[in-house]
Amino acid sequence: MLRIEVSIFSGRPDPSWIITDESTVRSLLSDVADAAEEAVGIPGAGYDGLGYREVVVSAVSDDEPWPESVPRSFALGTLGARNPVRSAELARQVVEGMTRHADTRLAEHDQTPLGDELRELVLGEIDAFAAEPPAWTRSPALPAHPLRTTAQEIAPSATCYIEFGAFNPGFWNTPAVQPNNNCYNYARNIRTDTFAQPGRAHGAQTGTMACPNVTQAALADGFVRRFQCLPDSEKPRWLTALVIWPGQDYHWYRFHSGNFWGHKPGRTQARDYDNSGNRITNPETCNRGGYRDFCGYFYAGRSVSIR
Amino acid sequence: MLVEVDLFSGRPNPRWRLGPRAAEEFRTLTAGLPPAGPVARPPSPGLGYRGFTVTDADRVIHVFAGRVTEGTTSRTDPDRSLEHWLLTRLPSSLRHLHSVVAEALENDRDD
Numbered sequence: 108m109l110r111i112e113v114s115i116f117s118g119r120p121d122p123s124w125i126i127t128d129e130s131t132v133r134s135l136l137s138d139v140a141d142a143a144e145e146a147v148g149i150p151g152a153g154y155d156g157l158g159y160r161e162v163v164v165s166a167v168s169d170d171e172p173w174p175e176s177v178p179r180s181f182a183l184g185t186l187g188a189r190n191p192v193r194s195a196e197l198a199r200q201v202v203e204g205m206t207r208h209a210d211t212r213l214a215e216h217d218q219t220p221l222g223d224e225l226r227e228l229v230l231g232e233i234d235a236f237a238a239e240p241p242a243w244t245r246s247p248a249l250p251a252h253p254l255r256t257t258a259q260e261i262a263p264s265a266t267c268y269i270e271f272g273a274f275n276p277g278f279w280n281t282p283a284v285q286p287n288n289n290c291y292n293y294a295r296n297i298r299t300d301t302f303a304q305p306g307r308a309h310g311a312q313t314g315t316m317a318c319p320n321v322t323q324a325a326l327a328d329g330f331v332r333r334f335q336c337l338p339d340s341e342k343p344r345w346l347t348a349l350v351i352w353p354g355q356d357y358h359w360y361r362f363h364s365g366n367f368w369g370h371k372p373g374r375t376q377a378r379d380y381d382n383s384g385n386r387i388t389n390p391e392t393c394n395r396g397g398y399r400d401f402c403g404y405f406y407a408g409r410s411v412s413i414r
Numbered sequence: 415m416l417v418e419v420d421l422f423s424g425r426p427n428p429r430w431r432l433g434p435r436a437a438e439e440f441r442t443l444t445a446g447l448p449p450a451g452p453v454a455r456p457p458s459p460g461l462g463y464r465g466f467t468v469t470d471a472d473r474v475i476h477v478f479a480g481r482v483t484e485g486t487t488s489r490t491d492p493d494r495s496l497e498h499w500l501l502t503r504l505p506s507s508l509r510h511l512h513s514v515v516a517e518a519l520e521n522d523r524d525d
Contacts, residue, residue, distance in 0.1 A: 290423045302426055316425075355514065357424040358461060372423040375458045382460045396462035397514075398423075 108132065108167040110298070111201055111208075113229050114160040120215035122225055124208045125167065131204065139164070139183070139197060140174035146194040148187025150180055154241050159232035161185035162198040168296040169278040170270070170343055179278065184233050186240055195237035202229050214300065256364055260334070260346070267336035269406060270343040271364035272296065279377035286374045293371035294347040294359035295407050301414055305357070308414035318402035321349060321357045329411035333404035341408030348390040351400040358398045360390045368393075415440065417500060419515060420464035420478075430505045440468065443496055444475065447482055447489035463518035466500045494519060
């Protein structure tokens with residue numbers, strides 16, 4: 108999935124949407140990768156005055172399959188690209204699909220609803236921007252990020268395959284992402300900007316902060332217990348762990364390549380260390396503060412839906 | 415004036431509003447604290463109590479571990495009096511959190 112945001116407004120939220128259709132995502136990333144050298148810029152590195160600035164394309168999870176030559180968040184239609192005209196062509200291509208991808212509801216849509224009128228406005232602004240760009244200094248593109256690996260998990264009764272994702276805190280620790288995504292977003296590895304709650308997407312949210320209750324809520328979202336093997340179609344299949352601060356709150360961890368665990372306590376930064384500052388190699392024994400109940404391990408496959 | 419206690423990981427943090435009189439008292443207490451040098455906010459301990467965030471119109475003030483920070487300015491509060499004061503302003507609906515935060519303040523004192 109891709110998140111698209113047109114940087115154009117000052118007061119209202121910028122037009123934003125999510126591309127969920129996988130073939131569209133692949134096709135767009137492929138086109139961008141082919142032109143990465145000349146058409147891709149760093150978000151915010153180009154023109155940053157009033158009016159149209161750029162189209163920002165970002166991964167919705169920190170492990171989205173991604174071309175090596177393209178940063179996980181990049182700008183099109185930007186003066187930060189070496190060839191702003193080619194960059195504008197790709198930005199146009201993205202914006203033309205705006206109304207086809209309006210199904211995923213975002214908070215921005217309350218004040219900036221998507222529609223033909225908005226799309227035409229943005230396309231006109233991109234054309235005008237490309238035809239007569241404001242004076243600006245250009246910036247080079249960023250390097251790419253590592254991909255994930257698959258590994259076996261063996262128990263007496265089952266051998267399962269799961270994915271070990273790279274630890275990528277930079278995805279989460281930005282002003283736009285960090286305050287609006289919590290430990291549950293991190294464990295599922297999806298940015299929803301809703302401070303997602305177990306069970307909420309399926310009418311199964313609980314107010315009782317105890318292992319059985321939060322577990323049931325997460326199972327309703329599609330989590331499964333460890334060693335209930337998931338098929339390849341569920342890739343990426345993350346290994347996660349749930350802990351409880353009895354009566355108060357819950358917390359999740361996600362396993363990473365390199366044999367350690369990452370987590371994101373509430374609105375704070377994503378990290379790989381515990382309350383003692385030690386890298387987390389075992390969520391059962393690490394310093395978890397008051398989150399003293401260890402509920403167990405779970406897999407989160409691609410069909411897990413959270414909100 | 416909106417007060418948020420930064421406490422939870424999964425659930426949204428508890429929030430409440432201070433009335434005009436309490437808000438004015440908070441401003442007076444804050445202004446009376448001695449300025450500190452250019453020290454960054456105390457590091458977040460991770461899970462558990464991480465301080466209070468007070469939003470007063472366009473001002474955002476963080477109160478944690480004897481430090482009161484607002485943007486790049488900072489004041490010292492070695493007795494953590496402001497945190498204790500904010501704790502006494504918990505509304506009745508959040509009274510159950512009083513002992514949780516008080517215990518965290520007490521434990522930090524021991525460290």
